[in-house]
Amino acid sequence: WVELVYPFSVPTDCEQIDFRFIADASGDIIYGEDFQVWSSGRRVYSLPSWITRPEQLLDVRAFPQGVGGPASDNDYIANERRSQPLSYGFESVDRRGNLPLHIWVDAGSARPFIYALRPLDELSADTSTSVAESDFVVRFAEKLVREPDKASETMALLRAIHFQRVTTELPNRIGVSMD
Numbered sequence: 001w002v003e004l005v006y007p008f009s010v011p012t013d014c015e016q017i018d019f020r021f022i023a024d025a026s027g028d029i030i031y032g033e034d035f036q037v038w039s040s041g042r043r044v045y046s047l048p049s050w051i052t053r054p055e056q057l058l059d060v061r062a063f064p065q066g067v068g069g070p071a072s073d074n075d076y077i078a079n080e081r082r083s084q085p086l087s088y089g090f091e092s093v094d095r096r097g098n099l100p101l102h103i104w105v106d107a108g109s110a111r112p113f114i115y116a117l118r119p120l121d122e123l124s125a126d127t128s129t130s131v132a133e134s135d136f137v138v139r140f141a142e143k144l145v146r147e148p149d150k151a152s153e154t155m156a157l158l159r160a161i162h163f164q165r166v167t168t169e170l171p172n173r174i175g176v177s178m179d
Contacts, residue, residue: 002069002075002076002077002078003065003066003075003076003077003078004032004074004075004076005065005074005076006074017037019035036111038107038111038112039107040107040108040109041106041107041108042104042105042106042107043104043105043107044091044102044103044104044105045102045103045104045105045112046099046101046102047099047101047102047103047114047116048099048114049098049099050118050119051101051114051116052100052101054090054093054101055117056116056117056118057101057103057114057115057116058115058116058117058159059085059114059115060085060086060088060103060105060112060113060114060115061083061084061085061086061112061113061115062083062084062086062107062108062110062111062112062113063078063079063081063083063084063110063111063113064080064081064084064110065110066078066079066080066081067080083113084110086105086106086107086110086112087105087106088103088104088105088106088112089103089104090102090103090104091103091104140154140158
């Protein structure tokens, strides 16, 4: 699998952009998914409607572009390197709108991806929204139910697995009286 990247400049008076992929031969088949348009530099993005609170957003990250394909034109090998954190912050919160939360992201030329807590009913209703293996999800959900006192450790482990790095949950501080 590869990423296709087509840089372009949007005219100032442009209100709509149409994309079409056309194969060379009439019998060719093209499969594509995860279509994404992003801007270079610092830009403001609307967060998905299922993010209703700023606390749901955990991080914004980017995956570096991979090695160019055989033609060295617009195709790149996907997911060769780890994701990298991007600088971001909340631009505005407007509870009256359809998309109430907006963030600014310093992405350079990288594609920004959000890492957020998604409501369980969203994941249950739309099974195509997650690439997580169902056995993996069930195993960790069961662990959270059976060991609620270890929930913070379990979530730290899941984040470490997701970002491929070790995270340490800091212990709670408890006051001690000395007589």
